Amino acid sequence: MSPKKVCIIGSGNWGSAIAKLVGENTASNPDLFVKETPMWVFEEDVNGRKLTEIINTDHENVKYLPGQKLPVNIVAVPNVVDAAKDADVLIVVVPHQFIARALSPLSGKLKPGAQSISLVKGFDILPEGGIQLISDEIKKHLDIPVAVLMGANLAMEVAEGQFCETTIGCKDAASGQMLKVLFQTKNFRVTVTQDVDVVEMCGALKNIVACAAGFVQGLGLGDNTKSAVIRIGLMEMIKYAKEFGDSPKITTFLESCGVADLITTCYGGRNARLAKEFVIQKKSIAVLEVELLNGQKMQGAQTAAEVNHLLKSKGLENKFPLFTAVHSIFINEMKPEEFIDVLREHPLHENPSEYSLL
Numbered sequence: 001m002s003p004k005k006v007c008i009i010g011s012g013n014w015g016s017a018i019a020k021l022v023g024e025n026t027a028s029n030p031d032l033f034v035k036e037t038p039m040w041v042f043e044e045d046v047n048g049r050k051l052t053e054i055i056n057t058d059h060e061n062v063k064y065l066p067g068q069k070l071p072v073n074i075v076a077v078p079n080v081v082d083a084a085k086d087a088d089v090l091i092v093v094v095p096h097q098f099i100a101r102a103l104s105p106l107s108g109k110l111k112p113g114a115q116s117i118s119l120v121k122g123f124d125i126l127p128e129g130g131i132q133l134i135s136d137e138i139k140k141h142l143d144i145p146v147a148v149l150m151g152a153n154l155a156m157e158v159a160e161g162q163f164c165e166t167t168i169g170c171k172d173a174a175s176g177q178m179l180k181v182l183f184q185t186k187n188f189r190v191t192v193t194q195d196v197d198v199v200e201m202c203g204a205l206k207n208i209v210a211c212a213a214g215f216v217q218g219l220g221l222g223d224n225t226k227s228a229v230i231r232i233g234l235m236e237m238i239k240y241a242k243e244f245g246d247s248p249k250i251t252t253f254l255e256s257c258g259v260a261d262l263i264t265t266c267y268g269g270r271n272a273r274l275a276k277e278f279v280i281q282k283k284s285i286a287v288l289e290v291e292l293l294n295g296q297k298m299q300g301a302q303t304a305a306e307v308n309h310l311l312k313s314k315g316l317e318n319k320f321p322l323f324t325a326v327h328s329i330f331i332n333e334m335k336p337e338e339f340i341d342v343l344r345e346h347p348l349h350e351n352p353s354e355y356s357l358l
Helices: 013-028 051-058 080-084 096-106 134-142 155-159 173-183 196-218 223-244 250-254 256-268 270-281 285-292 300-314 321-330 336-344
Strands: 006-009 037-040 074-077 089-092 115-118 123-125 131-133 146-150 164-169 188-193
Touching: 006 013, 006 080, 013 037, 013 074, 013 155, 013 173, 037 080, 051 074, 074 080, 080 096, 089 096, 089 173, 096 123, 096 134, 115 134, 123 134, 123 300, 131 134, 131 196, 131 300, 134 146, 134 196, 146 173, 146 196, 146 256, 164 173, 164 196, 164 256, 173 188, 196 223, 196 250, 196 256, 196 270, 196 300, 196 321, 196 336, 223 250, 223 256, 223 300, 223 321, 223 336, 250 256, 256 270, 270 285, 270 300, 300 321, 321 336
Parallel strands: 006 037, 006 089, 037 074, 089 115, 115 146, 164 188
Antiparallel strands: 123 131, 146 164
16 A cells, blocks of 8 residues: 555644644654644735745744744745645644635545545634534535544643643544544544534534633632533533434544543633633733734634524523523623622532433
8 A cells, every 4th residue: 555645724822732743643654644744824924024934944933833843844925726736634623614715716626536634723603503513514615534643742841842632533443544644643642433413513612611711800809710610511522422423432532633622622722711801801802812822823713603503592591501601701791700600500410310311
């Protein structure tokens, strides 16, 4: 079997961190992978130079992952069709609101037998109502199999080589093992599961819970309250999978994509940080993104809106009070100070079995 060519679609903070791992693995496994690994980069000018030129010359994404050298076999390409040419594996790692823009040019132009893996966290609102998983949107544009990778993986810590774990959801066992080899390093350990829907749901929903954790920080409350938010949020995540997943397994929530990613995001992620400042500074999310994220996007507020869109259509808002309150606070229909009442009166306290898979 000939070596597989890998292409990375996206080059932000997380995309560049993953490029560092993947580039090292494609270079060190010549029997399995083609060494040269193209990475599609949305072209920008940085200090008078093209970002692709900087990456290909200096081997560093100075805007989104400064201070971290990328492997020399990672090649920045400004045209997505050129980047994906002859690729066997496409790693999709762009903000979920940009999926259609990034992938629609590739429709009908991929190598036969190609497959993809999504590192994108969020949901997509359907025109007819409801929401779909990002993997389903990717499948719609590319018409190829889609696996997912989610975990407690803050980008800079991954890029620095700090030890962490991640979870790959893949229905096909052979593909799952190939993807494990592509991503795993001595300090980035991969577990593969076939519970794909839950892996992906966890990656999206934990950002809503992280916003709730940020709210309580912004209110000046401590770790006891934040721990309650994490527990109640986890139970709403489990109930969401129970309502909308495909035979979810409780063990998946114990993987890195579940409770580990939830804790990491609530304590160290951009969603918690911006939600905290949303309460303190009383500025819009758009303004805070510009001031604090250097061009990156906060996913939690949009994911909360997408989930609320579905819950409202199903008449389930009262079964997910934390998710609902996060959305209400972001659209200024609820004051942050009222959030503690939501936690205090949560139906989980009276009927815990409704939020369990056991």
